[in-house]
Amino acid sequence: MNMNESIWQSIVNCEPTYDGQYYYAVLTTGIFCRPSCRSRTPKRDNVRIFSSIEEAVQAGFRPCKRCRPDERPYGPDVELVMQMKDLIQRRCHERLTLSAVARQLSISPYHLHRVFKRVTGLTPAQYICRTRITRAMELLKHEHNKSVTDIAIGLGFRSISHFSTVFRQATGQTPSEYRNHAFAHVHDGG
Numbered sequence: 001m002n003m004n005e006s007i008w009q010s011i012v013n014c015e016p017t018y019d020g021q022y023y024y025a026v027l028t029t030g031i032f033c034r035p036s037c038r039s040r041t042p043k044r045d046n047v048r049i050f051s052s053i054e055e056a057v058q059a060g061f062r063p064c065k066r067c068r069p070d071e072r073p074y075g076p077d078v079e080l081v082m083q084m085k086d087l088i089q090r091r092c093h094e095r096l097t098l099s100a101v102a103r104q105l106s107i108s109p110y111h112l113h114r115v116f117k118r119v120t121g122l123t124p125a126q127y128i129c130r131t132r133i134t135r136a137m138e139l140l141k142h143e144h145n146k147s148v149t150d151i152a153i154g155l156g157f158r159s160i161s162h163f164s165t166v167f168r169q170a171t172g173q174t175p176s177e178y179r180n181h182a183f184a185h186v187h188d189g190g
């Protein structure tokens with residue numbers, strides 16, 4: 001989301017009417033706030049705007065302890081999903097199971113599955129898979145010294161064929177095709 005004058009004014013004036021519509025993060029502190037937060041107005045150049053809590057968190061920002069954007073207006077379910085996504089993002093290379101994740105978060109696997117599906121539209125397994133594929137695409141594109149096998153094992157896939165199957169289902173290409181294609185693109189200057 002891009003900054004504009006009305007967004008900037010809502011931050012300067014701590015305008016509560018915009019709460020929930022977007023969040024502002026401050027590069028120098030690593031914190032994100034709701035527009036209404038009473039903390040000191042940051043320098044405009046240091047501010048980044050996000051349309052959701054998740055985007056801000058994924059970009060590496062932490063919620064402000066003062067305005068608690070992570071607690072309101074969202075409830076405990078969204079918070080649980082954020083914790084779970086964070087855990088999956090950090091540990092997707094391990095052989096994560098739903099029950100292992102649930103144990104970490106001190107909650108029943110059944111409840112976790114239900115909440116996650118309702119909030120995100122994906123099952124935890126689908127999300128883990130998607131996260132791994134996204135990682136794999138980055139590695140295939142940028143880590144040319146790593147073989148496809150290294151990447152598959154490093155991301156916790158059981159075998160290279162399992163990796164290829166899952167990757168192909170998700171992207172329509174085998175890992176090697178994807179890598180060659182991405183590589184050709186880089187060298188076309190595109």
Ligand SMILES: [Zn+2]
Binds near residue numbers: 032038
């Ligand atoms: Zn704040």
